Each structure stands twice: as structure tokens, then as C-alpha cells.
Amino acid sequence: xxxxxxxxxxxxxxxxxxxxxxxxxxxxxxxxxxxxxxxxxxxxxxxxxxxxxxxxxxxxxxxxxxxxxxxxxxxxxxxxxxxxxxxxxxxxxxxxxxxxxxxxxxxxxxxxxxxxxxxxxxxxxxxxxxxxxxxxxxxxxxxxxxxxxxxxxxxxxxxxxxxxxxxxxxxxxxxxxxxxxxxxxxxxxxxxxxxxxxxxxxxxxxxxxxxxxxxxxxxxxxxxxxxxxxxxxxxxxxxx
Numbered sequence: 001x002x003x004x005x006x007x008x009x010x011x012x013x014x015x016x017x018x019x020x021x022x023x024x025x026x027x028x029x030x031x032x033x034x035x036x037x038x039x040x041x042x043x044x045x046x047x048x049x050x051x052x053x054x055x056x057x058x059x060x061x062x063x064x065x066x067x068x069x070x071x072x073x074x075x076x077x078x079x080x081x082x083x084x085x086x087x088x089x090x091x092x093x094x095x096x097x098x099x100x101x102x103x104x105x106x107x108x109x110x111x112x113x114x115x116x117x118x119x120x121x122x123x124x125x126x127x128x129x130x131x132x133x134x135x136x137x138x139x140x141x142x143x144x145x146x147x148x149x150x151x152x153x154x155x156x157x158x159x160x161x162x163x164x165x166x167x168x169x170x171x172x173x174x175x176x177x178x179x180x181x182x183x184x185x186x187x188x189x190x191x192x193x194x195x196x197x198x199x200x201x202x203x204x205x206x207x208x209x210x211x212x213x214x215x216x217x218x219x220x221x222x223x224x225x226x227x228x229x230x231x232x233x234x235x236x237x238x239x240x
Contacts, residue, residue: 038063038071042186043209047157049199055079059200062209063187070101074211083108085212104217112217119220143171154180156192158202163191 179193
């Protein structure tokens with residue numbers, strides 16, 4: 001159960017880390033790390049270096065399909081020989097767990113499984129705390145501002161880009177992250193980011209995203225005792 005929950009948390013942390021503000025339509029959603037544009041087929045792949053462990057992994061984020069105010073969003077995480085895939089159907093603001101309508105997970109060669117919604121909601125609450133601890137950026141972004149530093153040319157494995165350099169700064173003037181955005185890199189616009197916890201660089205991007213989950217997903221059965229947990233809080237968890 002812990003392994004399954006950790007995969008859910010990892011995927012939702014990725015989604016949460018680029019979501020703070022919602023617009024009235026799904027054409028362009030302002031975000032603290034740039035602009036999220038849910039364009040069907042858009043994908044970006046990143047190399048992520050964890051500074052505390054020295055581990056490197058790759059992360060591919062895709063918008064598979066857009067249907068009005070809903071979209072299918074997929075995260076593929078590769079670390080060593082392990083491949084984990086999370087596919088989510090989101091309506092409106094993906095930062096709100098109530099808007100994640102379906103969540104399908106596939107780990108390695110195991111069959112794809114659809115998660116019960118109570119499980120998803122619990123993972124979403126825990127993801128807020130995980131994001132804050134790992135990124136150095138508080139889950140509550142009140143008082144955090146984006147400092148515009150102007151244009152900067154940067155070279156990453158995906159190529160050379162003339163992007164907009166920005167910093168996230170807290171109320172005390174501490175720099176939480178420095179990042180460079182480029183509007184044509186969809187769906188998040190990030191070319192490179194550097195925080196206390198990790199460095200993320202764009203490896204590739206495109207407009208032909210397809211899901212890596214090709215089989216029909218089964219429905220995962222909740223472990224004994226799990227249905228009651230969302231009504232309260234597991235040990236060590238704070239109420240929202």
C-alpha cells in the first residue's frame with residue numbers, strides 16, 4: 001500500500017508544483033512556474049537531479065486529450081530501470097483534488113489499475129506537505145512573488161532558447177527557485193529550473209503525445225481499513 005500511495009503522491013506533487021491560480025477558461029492558466037496550457041498532444045520531458053541524493057530521473061508530462069473543460073494528463077517517471085505511469089482525468093483546476101475525476105496507475109509490467117477516489121484524495125492532501133518539504137516552496141504561496149529578470153539565452157539538452165528568467169522570492173527576500181520559461185514549450189513552459197532541492201532541465205518536447213497505458217485498467221480494491229481514512233487524517237497528517 002505504501003508503494004502505491006507514494007506513486008500517487010509523486011504524480012500529484014508534480015501537478016501541484018506548477019499550479020496555483022486558475023483562469024476562467026482552459027485556454028491559458030496562469031501558474032507560479034509559468035503558464036499551463038492544456039493543448040492536446042503537448043508533451044515535455046525533463047531530467048531531474050535531486051541535490052540531496054545525487055539521483056537523476058526523467059519525467060515526461062503530457063496532455064493526451066482535451067474535452068471542453070476536461071483533459072487527460074499523464075506523468076511518466078523513469079528512474080533506473082523502473083517506469084511508473086500516472087494518468088489523470090482532470091476537470092478545471094488540477095490543483096483541487098475534487099477536480100481529479102479519475103486516476104489510473106501503471107508500475108513496470110504490472111497491469112494498469114484505476115484508483116478509488118478516496119485513495120486519490122488522501123494522496124492529494126499528503127502531496128501538499130511533500131511538495132512543501134521537497135521544493136522549499138510553501139504549499140501556501142501567500143507572500144511569494146515572481147521577480148522578472150529579463151531575457152536570457154540558455155542551452156539544455158533540448159536545444160538553445162532565449163527565454164524569460166524569473167525567481168520565486170518569499171516575503172523575507174529569500175530566493176526559493178530560479179527558472180527560465182519559454183512560451184512555446186508546452187504544457188508548462190519550463191526550460192530549466194533550479195531550487196534548493198533539485199535542478200530540472202528540458203530534454204525534449206513535442207505535440208504528438210500518446211498514452212503509454214494501452215490496456216484496459218482494472219479497478220484497484222481498497223486495502224482493509226482504507227475507506228474510513230479520508231474522513232479523518234492518517235497519523236502525522238494535518239487538516240487542510
